[in-house]
Amino acid sequence: MSKTKALPLIESTGRQSVEPCCPPLTERPFTADEAETAARMFKALGDPVRLRLFTLIASHEGGEACVCDISDVGVSQPTVSHHLKKLKEAGLLTSERRGTWVYYRVEAPALAGMSQLLPHTPAPSPASA
Amino acid sequence: MSKTKALPLIESTGRQSVEPCCPPLTERPFTADEAETAARMFKALGDPVRLRLFTLIASHEGGEACVCDISDVGVSQPTVSHHLKKLKEAGLLTSERRGTWVYYRVEAPALAGMSQLLPHTPAPSPASA
DNA sequence: CGCTTGTTTCGACGACTGTCGATATCTGGT
């Protein structure tokens, strides 16, 4: 019944440049819809356990990892599964079963879409000059 | 009583290059501490109302705005104040009173620190060939 | 000094979230 749709936050155009859901945070005020979409991304990474799981997978070989490899973050196995599901619903991960094991993989375009929300400026420090 | 300390997530070195709290998400598994710190940032932006307030301020002239300018996001004024406080505690905003009004300003270094958590790669699309 | 306007704090309430143990499902091997 939950309306958790796995919207990938970026359009999978198959191109090199991703289509972010929203402009950079500093460009213009977000509409309610944009805020809703972008907030879902940030929220997904807004939990320490999820962040650890994500970095665990992202830094793993090939950007993917078996659940059995990342189940050691201090919470029970059901909780790990729960968080992986959340990340998957947020479009940040995909999963694939290979025999007995399930492998989670980083959805790189989604991550790239997120990165485009933040300005890449080298922190304009007015105190410098 | 709340242990909400406004840790700015990056070191205010006064330099052009900011000191991010953690390496990029894809570089290596975060420690529990790193995950805690980074999650706090993402969490702060993980609410639609906060995101709208933030973009409202960030896109405002000079990267700052009076509370009276941004109180129209669909929630009550106390709630706006509550969210602004949260963003401030996360180190993403600062506030300053000028006479009757209070101005909130984007803490650019914090934003830059966040941006360094996400890989700036142009989304490696394996389907491109 | 008291009124008005702008902003924050307080207290309460419902909703959501992270967590767990128990259980179900899936897969491969015996």
Place this chain on the structure above:
DNA sequence: ACCAGATATCGACAGTCGTCGAAACAAGCG
């Protein structure tokens, strides 16, 4: 067919979160 290991789902529970109205606090003005 059965069992064992891996993962997901379920149901429950405590804690957090977003929200509000009421009230407090701050600043300017008459």
